[in-house]
Amino acid sequence: MIITKKRDFKELMENIKNCKSFFLIGCSECASLCGTGGEPEVKAMKETLEAEGKIVTGGIVAKTGCQVLGTKTELKKNREELDKAECILVMSCGAGTQAAVEIFEDKPVYPTNDSLFLGNMTRFQMFDERCSLCGKCILDKTGGICPITACPKGLLNGPCGGCKDGHCEISPDIKCAWVRIYERMKRLDRLQELCEVTLEAKDWSASQKPRTLVTREEKKK
Amino acid sequence: MSFRNILNSGKFVVTAEVGPPKGTDVKEMIHHMELLKGKVDAVNVTDNQSAVMRICSMAVCKIAIEHGLEPILQMTCRDRNRIGLQSDLLGASILGIKNVLCMTGDHVSAGDHKGAKPVYDVESVQLLKMVDGLNNGKDMSGSDLKGTTDFFQGAVVTPEANPIEPQLIKFEKKIRAGAKFFQTQAIYDIEKFKEFMKYARKFPVKILAGFVVLKSAGMANFLNNNVPGIRVPQALIDELKAAGKEKALDTGMDITARHIKQLKDEKICDGVHIMAIGMEDKVPTIMERAGLL
Numbered sequence: 001m002i003i004t005k006k007r008d009f010k011e012l013m014e015n016i017k018n019c020k021s022f023f024l025i026g027c028s029e030c031a032s033l034c035g036t037g038g039e040p041e042v043k044a045m046k047e048t049l050e051a052e053g054k055i056v057t058g059g060i061v062a063k064t065g066c067q068v069l070g071t072k073t074e075l076k077k078n079r080e081e082l083d084k085a086e087c088i089l090v091m092s093c094g095a096g097t098q099a100a101v102e103i104f105e106d107k108p109v110y111p112t113n114d115s116l117f118l119g120n121m122t123r124f125q126m127f128d129e130r131c132s133l134c135g136k137c138i139l140d141k142t143g144g145i146c147p148i149t150a151c152p153k154g155l156l157n158g159p160c161g162g163c164k165d166g167h168c169e170i171s172p173d174i175k176c177a178w179v180r181i182y183e184r185m186k187r188l189d190r191l192q193e194l195c196e197v198t199l200e201a202k203d204w205s206a207s208q209k210p211r212t213l214v215t216r217e218e219k220k221k
Numbered sequence: 222m223s224f225r226n227i228l229n230s231g232k233f234v235v236t237a238e239v240g241p242p243k244g245t246d247v248k249e250m251i252h253h254m255e256l257l258k259g260k261v262d263a264v265n266v267t268d269n270q271s272a273v274m275r276i277c278s279m280a281v282c283k284i285a286i287e288h289g290l291e292p293i294l295q296m297t298c299r300d301r302n303r304i305g306l307q308s309d310l311l312g313a314s315i316l317g318i319k320n321v322l323c324m325t326g327d328h329v330s331a332g333d334h335k336g337a338k339p340v341y342d343v344e345s346v347q348l349l350k351m352v353d354g355l356n357n358g359k360d361m362s363g364s365d366l367k368g369t370t371d372f373f374q375g376a377v378v379t380p381e382a383n384p385i386e387p388q389l390i391k392f393e394k395k396i397r398a399g400a401k402f403f404q405t406q407a408i409y410d411i412e413k414f415k416e417f418m419k420y421a422r423k424f425p426v427k428i429l430a431g432f433v434v435l436k437s438a439g440m441a442n443f444l445n446n447n448v449p450g451i452r453v454p455q456a457l458i459d460e461l462k463a464a465g466k467e468k469a470l471d472t473g474m475d476i477t478a479r480h481i482k483q484l485k486d487e488k489i490c491d492g493v494h495i496m497a498i499g500m501e502d503k504v505p506t507i508m509e510r511a512g513l514l
Binding site for chain 2 (some may be wrong): 159181194201
């Protein structure tokens with residue numbers, strides 16, 4: 001999921017200082033799990049803004065805030081509240097914010113969160129980055145552990161000289177991705193494969209921005 | 222004779238290190254070069270070592286040639302993508318630089334521009350393949366070069382890495398990628414290094430053992446606690462302690478000289494690489510004590 005973090009409240013208030021009335025849009029997917037845009041957070045935001053003298057005309061927790069058409073449909077029932085709001089506050093990720101931008105052509109849209117990374121929830125409110133969305137997966141070659149993400153240098157052929165007692169030179173809190181890969185491949189009895197395969201330099205054109213994808217078949221006219 | 226030919230002739234080689242300064246005042250650096258001239262077989266010129274911004278390695282390599290030293294261009298993958306690296310390699314070639322040491326490079330978080338974007342478009346194994354390609358007239362995209370390079374390419378290895386196995390897998394990948402010589406991280410335990418050499422001797426590559434002179438027991442403890450892949454045995458720390466503050470550096474130089482002499486006398490490896498780190502003026506003395514001058 002997309003891991004988000006609440007923006008510093010002072011910074012948020014500075015960004016919205018010229019607006020009086022707001023409509024809030026949370027998201028029941030990632031932002032809800034991150035505690036940045038679920039029901040409780042939307043409710044708390046409403047109370048905080050009102051305490052700051054702002055007007056909150058209404059709010060919803062969208063089922064999937066990044067799904068443009070679905071969110072637009074969900075918002076139909078809030079027409080009146082939306083009309084009264086000067087601007088929209090989106091409590092999900094950057095994609096959710098931009099879905100709102102697409103829906104509300106004439107209203108300013110502000111994000112309440114910073115979008116951090118694509119990761120896993122390892123424990124309650126603990127998140128780890130696991131995938132860099134590089135566009136060409138190499139997990140089949142690395143025992144299912146992504147060195148592009150787990151190694152700060154994204155090394156593809158083994159550890160650097162900065163590995164100290166199995167940990168990373170940039171922080172003793174990070175276990176060396178290549179030691180993890182080595183240990184897993186050893187457990188799977190695939191060490192020979194790890195020794196024999198030299199991965200070529202990555203083709204970064206697969207992550208050329210902005211990326212689009214169309215998987216549906218266009219209907220014949 | 223060139224560094225490549227000396228190494229291939231079987232002579233015990235000595236390389237030292239020149240660290241480019243931050244700023245354009247190169248007087249002290251040139252003084253260090255003059256001290257090393259005629260004594261060492263080649264000098265490594267570091268590439269923004271520890272991710273601290275300094276003069277680029279290539280320019281200083283050129284200065285080294287002008288001062289009668291044969292340079293080894295250290296090249297890291299931290300600051301340039303594959304276009305920049307290949308372009309610089311071609312540039313180094315036309316400046317008369319013959320040797321290149323391919324390394325990953327310390328992360329920017331270790332240096333003085335912590336907000337910089339680290340590159341690592343390729344890494345050390347792929348960089349070695351890149352050099353091999355340029356030597357054979359092809360760039361990384363497979364295009365033909367008009368005029369090829371003729372680099373003698375090397376890499377680094379950490380014999381005291383913990384755990385050692387992933388490090389050795391990479392060592393073998395570097396050899397397959399075209400590495401002809403290796404300079405090691407600093408070693409202090411000759412018996413353990415012998416074990417590494419027993420393994421490394423299976424491969425057709427030259428190995429230069431790395432040395433960092435110990436200035437004090439405190440420095441030894443610092444290295445043990447903070448520098449990956451360095452392990453100073455307790456016996457050496459005790460030796461430095463026993464020498465007392467005033468004699469510690471001299472004892473550290475003795476230890477280095479003693480170790481180098483043992484490696485040479487027992488033909489354990491092909492040469493040594495002395496990383497003086499601010500004590501370049503001591504290198505000739507160490508070489509003298511080791512019986513190399």
